[in-house]
Amino acid sequence: MDLGIFPRVVGAKKFESKKMNDRPLLDIRNLKTYFFLPEGVIKAVDNVSFHVGNREIVGLVGESGCGKSVTALSILGLIQSPPGQIVSGEILFQGQDLCKMSPEQLRKIRGNRIAMIFQEPMISLNPLYSIGDQIVEVYTEHYGLSRQEARKKAKEMLEKVQIPSPARRIYEYPHQLSGGMRQRAMIAMALACKPAMILADEPTTALDVTIQAQILELMVELQKLMGTSILLITHNLGAVAEYAKRVIVMYLGRVVEEAPVIPIFESPLHPYTVGLLNSIPKLGSKAIGGKKRLEEIPGMVPGLNDLPEGCYFHPRCSKGREICKRKEPKLFENQPGHRVACWAVREGW
Amino acid sequence: MSNTRILEEGKGKLWRTFKKNKTALVGTAIIIIVIAVAILAPWISPHDPLEQNMVHRLKPPDRTYPLGTDEYGRDVLSRVLWGTRVSLSVGILSILFGLVVGTAMGAVAGYKGAIVGSIIMRMVDVLLSFPVLISGILVVAILGPGMDKLILTMGIVFAPRFARLAYGPTLVVKEREYVDSARIIGVSNLRILTHYLFPNIFGGILVAGTLWVGTAILTEASLSFLGLGVSPPTPTWGNMIKSGIDRLTTAPWLSIFPGLSILTTVLAINMIGDGLRDITDPKLRI
Amino acid sequence: MSEELIFHGEHLLDVQRLKKFFPIKKGVFRRTVGWVQAVDGVSLHVDKGETLGLVGESGCGKSTTGKCILRLLEPTEGDILLEGKNISAINPSEMKQFRRKVQAVFQDPYSSLNPRMSVGNIVGEPFKVHDIHPSSDIRERVADLFKKVGLRPEYMSRYPHEFSGGQRQRIGIARSIALRPDLIIFDEPVSALDVSIQAQVINLLDDLKQEFKLSYLFIAHDLSVVEHVSDRIAVMYLGKIVEVAKDTELYSNPLHPYTRALLSAIPIPEPKQKKKRIILQGEVPSPINPPSGCRFHPRCSEAMKICKHEEPIMSAIDHHHQVSCFLYR
Numbered sequence: 001m002d003l004g005i006f007p008r009v010v011g012a013k014k015f016e017s018k019k020m021n022d023r024p025l026l027d028i029r030n031l032k033t034y035f036f037l038p039e040g041v042i043k044a045v046d047n048v049s050f051h052v053g054n055r056e057i058v059g060l061v062g063e064s065g066c067g068k069s070v071t072a073l074s075i076l077g078l079i080q081s082p083p084g085q086i087v088s089g090e091i092l093f094q095g096q097d098l099c100k101m102s103p104e105q106l107r108k109i110r111g112n113r114i115a116m117i118f119q120e121p122m123i124s125l126n127p128l129y130s131i132g133d134q135i136v137e138v139y140t141e142h143y144g145l146s147r148q149e150a151r152k153k154a155k156e157m158l159e160k161v162q163i164p165s166p167a168r169r170i171y172e173y174p175h176q177l178s179g180g181m182r183q184r185a186m187i188a189m190a191l192a193c194k195p196a197m198i199l200a201d202e203p204t205t206a207l208d209v210t211i212q213a214q215i216l217e218l219m220v221e222l223q224k225l226m227g228t229s230i231l232l233i234t235h236n237l238g239a240v241a242e243y244a245k246r247v248i249v250m251y252l253g254r255v256v257e258e259a260p261v262i263p264i265f266e267s268p269l270h271p272y273t274v275g276l277l278n279s280i281p282k283l284g285s286k287a288i289g290g291k292k293r294l295e296e297i298p299g300m301v302p303g304l305n306d307l308p309e310g311c312y313f314h315p316r317c318s319k320g321r322e323i324c325k326r327k328e329p330k331l332f333e334n335q336p337g338h339r340v341a342c343w344a345v346r347e348g349w
Numbered sequence: 350m351s352n353t354r355i356l357e358e359g360k361g362k363l364w365r366t367f368k369k370n371k372t373a374l375v376g377t378a379i380i381i382i383v384i385a386v387a388i389l390a391p392w393i394s395p396h397d398p399l400e401q402n403m404v405h406r407l408k409p410p411d412r413t414y415p416l417g418t419d420e421y422g423r424d425v426l427s428r429v430l431w432g433t434r435v436s437l438s439v440g441i442l443s444i445l446f447g448l449v450v451g452t453a454m455g456a457v458a459g460y461k462g463a464i465v466g467s468i469i470m471r472m473v474d475v476l477l478s479f480p481v482l483i484s485g486i487l488v489v490a491i492l493g494p495g496m497d498k499l500i501l502t503m504g505i506v507f508a509p510r511f512a513r514l515a516y517g518p519t520l521v522v523k524e525r526e527y528v529d530s531a532r533i534i535g536v537s538n539l540r541i542l543t544h545y546l547f548p549n550i551f552g553g554i555l556v557a558g559t560l561w562v563g564t565a566i567l568t569e570a571s572l573s574f575l576g577l578g579v580s581p582p583t584p585t586w587g588n589m590i591k592s593g594i595d596r597l598t599t600a601p602w603l604s605i606f607p608g609l610s611i612l613t614t615v616l617a618i619n620m621i622g623d624g625l626r627d628i629t630d631p632k633l634r635i
Numbered sequence: 636m637s638e639e640l641i642f643h644g645e646h647l648l649d650v651q652r653l654k655k656f657f658p659i660k661k662g663v664f665r666r667t668v669g670w671v672q673a674v675d676g677v678s679l680h681v682d683k684g685e686t687l688g689l690v691g692e693s694g695c696g697k698s699t700t701g702k703c704i705l706r707l708l709e710p711t712e713g714d715i716l717l718e719g720k721n722i723s724a725i726n727p728s729e730m731k732q733f734r735r736k737v738q739a740v741f742q743d744p745y746s747s748l749n750p751r752m753s754v755g756n757i758v759g760e761p762f763k764v765h766d767i768h769p770s771s772d773i774r775e776r777v778a779d780l781f782k783k784v785g786l787r788p789e790y791m792s793r794y795p796h797e798f799s800g801g802q803r804q805r806i807g808i809a810r811s812i813a814l815r816p817d818l819i820i821f822d823e824p825v826s827a828l829d830v831s832i833q834a835q836v837i838n839l840l841d842d843l844k845q846e847f848k849l850s851y852l853f854i855a856h857d858l859s860v861v862e863h864v865s866d867r868i869a870v871m872y873l874g875k876i877v878e879v880a881k882d883t884e885l886y887s888n889p890l891h892p893y894t895r896a897l898l899s900a901i902p903i904p905e906p907k908q909k910k911k912r913i914i915l916q917g918e919v920p921s922p923i924n925p926p927s928g929c930r931f932h933p934r935c936s937e938a939m940k941i942c943k944h945e946e947p948i949m950s951a952i953d954h955h956h957q958v959s960c961f962l963y964r
Contacts, residue, residue: 063829063830063831063832064829164917178918180918181918208692208693208856208919209692209856209857209858209897209900209901210692210896210897210900210914210915211692211918212900212902213899213900213902213912213914213915214914214915216902217912217914235829235830236902237830237904238901238902238903238904239902240904241902241903241904241905241906242902242903242906243902261906262906262907264906265904265905265906266906266907275831276830276831277904279830279831279833279834280830280833280834280859280904281834281837281859281860281862281863282859282903282904282905283858283859283862283886283898283901283903284862284886284887286862286863286882286883286886287883287886287887291863293838293841294834294837294838294863295834296831296834296835296838297831297834297835298835300799300801300802300832301799301829301831301832
């Protein structure tokens with residue numbers, strides 16, 4: 001087993017609102033990931049900072065183009081270069097800056113200390129190998145187990161993710177499994193090397209509602225069991241509300257709000273978060289209050305190559321004033337643990 | 350705003366997009382020259398392409414005969430220039446004919462599916478199992494020789510190839526929701542074919558079509574050589590290569606120059622095809 | 636098979652015992668070796684001015700039902716009546732009339748518009764096909780439609796790829812209302828859209844329904860969206876409708892165990908409200924070889940002996956609540 005990636009002794013560092021000995025597992029600071037295209041520079045992730053603590057489930061939410069997936073790819077060092085590039089910032093994982101690592105070092109961390117689960121498991125599973133073989137490979141590669149032992153372990157892992165009759169499934173190929181089963185196999189593979197962190201990018205979006213529930217429950221159950229942290233990247237606000245402890249809301253490459261889950265849903269501050277929450281129909285609300293019109297956020301998400309000045313949300317914001325058009329609001333801590341980037345909140349209008 | 354204005358605007362856009370594609374522009378320039386040569390052949394040829402001169406047979410290129418002479422002492426340059434007429438018209442017209450007929454067959458087969466589709470495609474498969482030349486011979490044997498017949502023949506030979514090419518994409522496109530949407534509006538099958546299927550499968554077919562122009566020019570040569578196409582004294586690039594091929598080592602100019610003509614023409618048409626694909630796709634228009 | 640749906644005169648759309656089986660063909664001779672029983676005896680109706688929601692998970696046959704109603708697929712069995720007229724056996728001219736009355740909007744805003752047609756022509760296509768307006772008028776009518784769905788008429792000469800998902804869906808909606816239909820069938824109209832855009836489209840659908848006195852059949856998998864837009868909701872499972880109820884009734888008093896599981900599976904954006912979740916075991920069985928008896932019994936926590944052998948029938952609990960389950964017999 002490779003121990004080289006465990007943290008070296010790092011000098012004492014100060015973290016805002018964090019105790020020194022409680023260093024976050026993943027700490028992203030001022031991350032900028034740009035794409036340099038002939039049409040111009042696309043700032044997919046623009047000065048993003050957040051952290052994920054040990055054993056914490058953090059939800060990263062936002063609509064298409066908000067940069068949530070690019071953030072995940074940046075963490076994994078999987079940004080296609082060119083045209084993409086991490087322009088500046090640090091991604092500290094267990095104290096080490098992933099941005100400064102060689103591809104070889106990154107490869108060791110990826111899939112070992114940081115595992116990933118994608119929306120469509122079909123593209124991340126190799127169609128030419130049985131799922132058993134793929135999990136076995138994790139054990140033989142990362143732990144140096146013999147094939148026999150690895151096979152036994154793989155079977156155990158499939159049992160853990162509640163795949164029925166694992167002894168048989170181990171010989172099946174990805175295309176023979178249903179979407180839900182594939183996602184389970186994916187989770188088994190991700191967890192096989194006991195990662196410290198799982199990046200789950202829309203892990204249930206392609207699945208049916210009842211299967212979604214199964215998979216999310218399973219992930220959380222295993223997270224508790226194995227002490228893993230999860231960065232849950234999704235547009236599904238319901239899933240975040242139920243499973244995440246803390247929520248980060250992104251809009252067009254910037255973090256606009258960050259808070260523990262209850263304040264985010266009960267007293268959201270940023271007009272975008274407010275709008276997002278009000279625009280989803282809530283199950284059962286009709287039974288209580290009759291049919292109401294959904295509140296909508298006017299306009300549409302602008303393209304990343306066509307961004308407005310100042311606050312990116314101002315053209316769609318009802319609270320926008322002159323300053324919003326000119327100056328970008330910085331994140332500030334409104335209440336302990338509740339950060340927001342909005343002039344209206346800051347100035348209290 | 351009137352419909353016509355939009356249409357004109359659209360045309361301007363097409364031309365702009367095409368113009369932007371430098372490759373296509375060069376291709377167009379070359380083809381214009383080739384066509385000009387075909388038209389002007391009687392005036393720009395230094396000699397009569399049919400005039401035999403046994404004294405000067407098999408002369409390498411020199412001042413009087415810039416591209417040399419053939420085994421009957423005919424001027425190769427003049428023959429190449431005159432040959433442009435036959436080769437170009439046979440190549441392009443036969444492919445056009447094959448493209449229209451074949452694409453229609455493939456698209457109808459793909460769209461209709463079931464029995465009609467199977468019958469058409471089985472027929473196509475049978476026709477495809479003959480090499481181009483063999484089916485060419487068969488068709489010519491039925492229709493008889495002559496340039497118009499030759500074009501018709503080659504059109505018939507290439508039609509099943511286009512049908513095959515159109516069939517696959519049609520199967521894909523007909524499953525798209527916009528085809529369903531069209532049916533729901535009540536669009537007729539014919540209009541679905543012409544306005545929904547064709548425009549969406551045409552790009553690839555066009556590019557393949559331009560590639561096959563070369564094959565067509567060469568097939569014409571083979572058929573002519575066998576006496577089934579254009580009869581010998583009339584120069585075509587194809588029969589020039591054919592007759593020169595035996596003397597490739599001793600008199601290479603006999604086949605090299607008509608060969609280069611074919612190469613240039615095919616390349617130019619290909620370059621145009623590239624640009625045409627761009628303008629048929631609104632996504633690539635500027 | 637019997638059904639005891641309450642019948643008050645003539646429905647706008649009346650689907651009776653609809654079945655759609657797809658053959659599975661194998662071998663050189665394309666022999667039929669089995670059937671996918673995609674829709675197996677579905678009966679439903681939509682009244683004038685009503686929105687009927689049809690929910691279910693992937694493979695339950697909800698989209699196939701929609702396609703049969705739209706005559707994109709030939710039903711294997713069963714009748715589809717529009718204003719009392721059976722549309723299974725209509726001649727081409729009646730078909731054209733039918734096309735004017737029933738329209739549809741599909742899920743994928745990226746594939747439901749012909750990429751080689753300008754959006755103005757796409758929306759104007761129904762007029763052209765049905766020869767309704769002289770071609771000089773069409774542009775004006777299309778411009779009107781654009782305004783109705785919240786698009787700028789200046790965009791008419793652009794092509795679909797120049798629009799965002801939400802805008803494309805608006806274009807599809809504009810096309811669907813062009814002929815002033817009576818019924819519009821929506822198949823997952825908002826599930827491909829971003830959350831903030833979903834609300835805009837849902838509100839637009841509400842407005843259009845009011846303005847043009849439309850009736851909707853709203854097919855979707857997202858129960859919260861379906862509940863919001865529908866007056867009544869039918870829940871489908873593996874080719875059959877298991878429960879039909881008024882929108883609020885279905886939420887407050889779900890009867891079928893599947894409906895209950897479905898409702899409880901939906902995560903709600905209220906972190907304090909940790910609800911008891913019914914996690915369904917296993918996955919939806921294949922419609923090629925559906926379970927005997929009640930199709931839900933292998934996954935049902937309340938399955939009884941009878942469920943395995945006998946097929947439950949739809950029975951009315953009250954005026955607007957029917958369920959197909961032995962628990963309520």
